[in-house]
Amino acid sequence: MKKVLLFGDPGIDDAIGIIYALLHPQIDLIGVVTGYGNVDEKQATANATYLLQLAGRPDIPVIRGATGPFSGEVVTYYPEIHGEDGLGPIRPPENLVTNVQRFSAVHELIEKHKGDLSIVDTGRSTSLAASFILSGAELLQSVKEIYLMGGAFNYPGNVTGVAEANFHGDPIATDLVLEKGKNISIIPLNITNRAIVTPQMIDTIAAYQSNPFSSLIKPIIDFYNEAYKDLIPGLNGSPMHDSVTLFAMVSPQYFHFISRRVRVDTSELSRGRTIADFRVKPDDEPPETLDRIAVDFNYQAFANDFMNIMTRR
Ligand code: BDR
Ligand code: CA
Numbered sequence: 001m002k003k004v005l006l007f008g009d010p011g012i013d014d015a016i017g018i019i020y021a022l023l024h025p026q027i028d029l030i031g032v033v034t035g036y037g038n039v040d041e042k043q044a045t046a047n048a049t050y051l052l053q054l055a056g057r058p059d060i061p062v063i064r065g066a067t068g069p070f071s072g073e074v075v076t077y078y079p080e081i082h083g084e085d086g087l088g089p090i091r092p093p094e095n096l097v098t099n100v101q102r103f104s105a106v107h108e109l110i111e112k113h114k115g116d117l118s119i120v121d122t123g124r125s126t127s128l129a130a131s132f133i134l135s136g137a138e139l140l141q142s143v144k145e146i147y148l149m150g151g152a153f154n155y156p157g158n159v160t161g162v163a164e165a166n167f168h169g170d171p172i173a174t175d176l177v178l179e180k181g182k183n184i185s186i187i188p189l190n191i192t193n194r195a196i197v198t199p200q201m202i203d204t205i206a207a208y209q210s211n212p213f214s215s216l217i218k219p220i221i222d223f224y225n226e227a228y229k230d231l232i233p234g235l236n237g238s239p240m241h242d243s244v245t246l247f248a249m250v251s252p253q254y255f256h257f258i259s260r261r262v263r264v265d266t267s268e269l270s271r272g273r274t275i276a277d278f279r280v281k282p283d284d285e286p287p288e289t290l291d292r293i294a295v296d297f298n299y300q301a302f303a304n305d306f307m308n309i310m311t312r313r
Helices: 014-024 041-054 104-110 126-135 139-143 166-167 171-180 201-208 215-233 241-248 299-310
Strands: 004-008 027-034 063-065 118-121 145-149 185-189 253-259 291-297
Touching: 004 104, 004 241, 014 027, 014 041, 014 215, 014 241, 014 299, 027 104, 027 126, 041 063, 041 145, 063 104, 104 139, 118 126, 118 241, 126 139, 126 166, 126 171, 139 171, 145 171, 145 241, 166 171, 185 241, 201 215, 201 241, 241 291, 241 299, 291 299
Parallel strands: 004 027, 004 118, 027 063, 118 145, 145 185, 185 291
Antiparallel strands: 253 291
């Protein structure tokens, strides 16, 4: 059983990631840190709270994270992909039973689970980078492992020609996390774009009606599939960027990783572009500076796992 602190910006695929984490028998979700990205921080917090309420897990705190990047610039959201409120056609109810906590709770949770914590970040990196600054790199380095959804090591990206949305959203923050963090694994767009969930898979999950999320999963993923029809014509389904990252954390044996030092471009021209030395003979780097980059995975294992977890009772 892995203790997991999940940072994200729900958003449809983050919401499916939270559901996946709640249903997974090997994940003990100890908190969700919500930040801006697909929607604003307030909406992300309401959406995460709603999912935890549906699960009957008010014991799991939702911790309010960053409202924007370190640069202070105005943020663009993505209602055309995630819906007005971030859950496709679903609007969370007004009177949520909340266990919403202030950002300082991140520090307390990391301290409490020192040495035995997995962090997964499926959103912009600002909140995680702020944890490094506020709690100190040493405490964060005691975390067992960090999994980041982000980056694009093959062009194109999804938000610009060269960059993926999470690393593009706050490249200063992502670069800081990569610089200060230890035991980091990156699940980039090259992988997540291939983690397709088809309408047929969703219909099967919906037919089971096996858990509190069954009636939610279909409408939100149907919305996401429709959005992806415009983004990538001809695609049968949509990529579950954030769930496949959680799958990688629980089941790394289905992924092929290579180790390189990764940096993120903070310049304007190619903002958010991931940089790693893929030459046959890369320059030597000290082992502690290397990050693991997923370069291949077993799609069938992902699809089977997704179906198993999403239909659990
Ligand atoms: C990532 O960006 C967000 O929009 C998605 O939720 C995902 O985490 C994909 O680039
Ligand atoms: Ca996300």
